[in-house]
Amino acid sequence: MTIFEYILIALAFGTETMLFMRRHTEKVPVRLTQGAALASIVALVYAVMFLLGIRIGNILRFADPDMGASFDTANSLVFVGLAVVVVLKMLISLRRCKNREAVIYNIERYTTMVALAFAMGINVLIFGLGVGFLPATDGDLWRVAIPMFVAVLLLAYWGVMLGRQKVEIREKRWIFISVILLLAVVLYRVFTL
Numbered sequence: 001m002t003i004f005e006y007i008l009i010a011l012a013f014g015t016e017t018m019l020f021m022r023r024h025t026e027k028v029p030v031r032l033t034q035g036a037a038l039a040s041i042v043a044l045v046y047a048v049m050f051l052l053g054i055r056i057g058n059i060l061r062f063a064d065p066d067m068g069a070s071f072d073t074a075n076s077l078v079f080v081g082l083a084v085v086v087v088l089k090m091l092i093s094l095r096r097c098k099n100r101e102a103v104i105y106n107i108e109r110y111t112t113m114v115a116l117a118f119a120m121g122i123n124v125l126i127f128g129l130g131v132g133f134l135p136a137t138d139g140d141l142w143r144v145a146i147p148m149f150v151a152v153l154l155l156a157y158w159g160v161m162l163g164r165q166k167v168e169i170r171e172k173r174w175i176f177i178s179v180i181l182l183l184a185v186v187l188y189r190v191f192t193l
C-alpha cells in the first residue's frame with residue numbers, strides 16, 4: 001500500500017475518535033493537558049492495534065512459494081470483505097446511536113480511557129487485519145504507525161477542544177466522511193486487482 005492510503009485510513013479513524021472525544025468531553029470536561037494525554041493514549045493504542053492487525057493478516061495471508069502471485073486476488077478480496085464489514089459497523093452504530101441516548105463514560109480516569117481505546121480500536125484491528133492480507137505490507141511499519149498516531153492524536157485532541165467549548169457539530173456528516181475515506185481505499189484496491 002502507498003503512504004497516501006495509510007493517511008486516508010488514519011484520517012478516517014481519527015475522525016471517528018474526534019467525535020467520541022467531543023461527545024465525552026462535552027459532558028465530562030477535562031483540562032487541556034489531560035486531554036492531550038488522553039488523546040495520546042488513544043493514538044498509541046490505535047497505532048499498536050493497526051500494526052497488530054497487519055501482522056496477524058500477514059501471518060494468515062494465502063501464499064504458496066511455488067505458485068507465485070496466484071493468491072493476490074484472493075488476498076485482495078479478503079481485504080475488501082473485512083473493510084466492508086468495518087464500514088457497515090460504522091454505519092450501523094450511527095443508526096443505533098440515533099435511536100437512543102449515547103452512553104457517556106468518565107474519561108478523566110486513565111484506566112477507563114485505555115479500556116475505551118481498546119474497545120474503539122476493534123474496527124482498527126479488523127481493518128488492519130484486512131490490510132495485512134494485501135501483498136507487500138510486511139515492511140510498512142513506519143508508514144503505518146506514524147500517520148495513524150499523528151492523525152488520531154491531532155483529531156482526538158481537536159475533539160477534546162470542541163467538547164470543552166460545547167461546539168455543536170453534525171456527527172452524521174463526519175461519520176459519512178470517515179466511511180467515504182475508507183471506501184476510497186477499498187475502491188482503489190478493487191480497481192488495481
